[in-house]
Amino acid sequence: MALTRREFLLGFPIGAGAVLACQSSGVGTSAKDAYTELRRSKPSRPSGQSILVCMPETEQTEQVWTGLSDELGEKFELIAVRVDGKDSGATIAHGLEKHRPSGLVLMNNPTVAAYRSVQRQAGKGSFPPAVIVMSSFLEGHRDRPAAATGISYEVPLITVVTNLRKLIASRIERVGVIQREPLAGFVNRQAALAQLEQTAVIRETVGSDPNPSEIKRALRKLKHQVDALWVLNDDRLLSPHLIMDGWLPGLNERPWVPTIVGAASLVSPGQSFGTFAVLPDHTALGVQAANLMYDIADNDWTVPGVEDTQLPLSTTTTVDLTQVLERFALRNGALAQVDRILER
């Protein structure tokens, strides 16, 4: 399906931190929030303990719920409560009061923000351990709620490179990334991990509030030095203005370099932004979160290793086949390693 540039931009969930599904909730207010239980699973081997799952209603969160409930539902009662935005603290507080859960699962950034406000208002009270999923840049986050761990939403660069090498016939040794200074630490950690797979990361740093010319300049510089580009899910780098006047012109001039993005909406035949999107597999993310919850339960319902967060293990790959066929060579059988193929 080919999109016009306008349709492409309209389809991309930009705006005030809305790069990913992790930020996709609308704004709610505590006064308007009605406490709604979306799902409830009854355990076949009940332990008498419950887990409160705070989530917005999206396709992705439903998939995470499936993974969670398949894994945890046998032993624990799982209650899914609808949380719509960072002002939904009252909803979470009501759920905690009503169910006294042994553990919590928090899905997406606004839900985490809402829970943080619950903790702030409660002062020094004790809280059940929480597992955070679908929250961007969770690793190294200074303002994480107390007694919480989780799984970062960003697919690690090492996984991105491994997937790309299975698909593209040319050598992938050096990966370029445009970064803002606040994300330099994240990129450094990813680069260190990617080095295990003999991948060098070439960084181009732009200002905190870059203009399209900076993006184009950075792209031109990087494209002559690297075998692939990795686009960070940084909403400050992916505003409609920067996509339209910086990224798209910069990426659609020679030399061609395969571009990996972390949002499916950035892969669209006809626009030639991302060549591939590598995203977390949301059902598998639910399974991974469930395993983390089992670890917590085995640790007497305390978070083992407070500073530790995990990286997502399982991913899905989407390819813009039109762009690939025009610009790159695929390995034999490469498409058998792709979950979703888009073409004009």
Added chain:
Amino acid sequence: MLTHGTAQASGGRLLVYLHIAVKQRAFQSLLQSGLPGITTTTVGRIGDFERVLQQGQDAVLTLPMVLGAQKLSPSLRGHRGGSAEEAYALVGNGSAPDPRRVSSVGTLDVLGRDGTNSFARRMVGPQARVERVTKVEDLLPLLQMQRVDAVLLPARLVSELQATSRLPLVQRELDSRVGLPAAAGVGPAGASVISAIGRLPRDVSRLLGVDEWR
């Protein structure tokens, strides 16, 4: 979404639950062309397998240990090199893992938490903490991110794992062997579906680790 894919046809319904080294989309497509006339559903997780099985099928194709857990008996078994079982291997980063010293092992989630943990500990020893993943490709990140000492998988898949990584991956084949894919009838058209499995194209059977069906 319960399933990875369903190919619609009228000659019986087959549920396939196997972990292989290609994406479920590609696997579904191969089965669709290899089993004309049969409605094939492929799934990659035990939860989905149980749900789809309850919806009504004529036959299932999976590992014998999964059939056993469902109290089903195989009526057709895959063989390779004359054997209905295959070797499993432990793969580590940098050196061949010693099963007695592995404190954490990654493996494919075949039977759910309790069943898979028991299976993995039977293979490597009771000391091992088990990390389960749902796809063959997810075993490598466990090693890359140093989440486990070793991963456990069918030995035939080790070369695929090694080909996708530049880590110095080293394997140790284990003594215990595990049953190759097998089929069981669960519905009225079970016999005809199983007969069709026996005629699967050779390249599809090989993908499952099988060179002959008996």
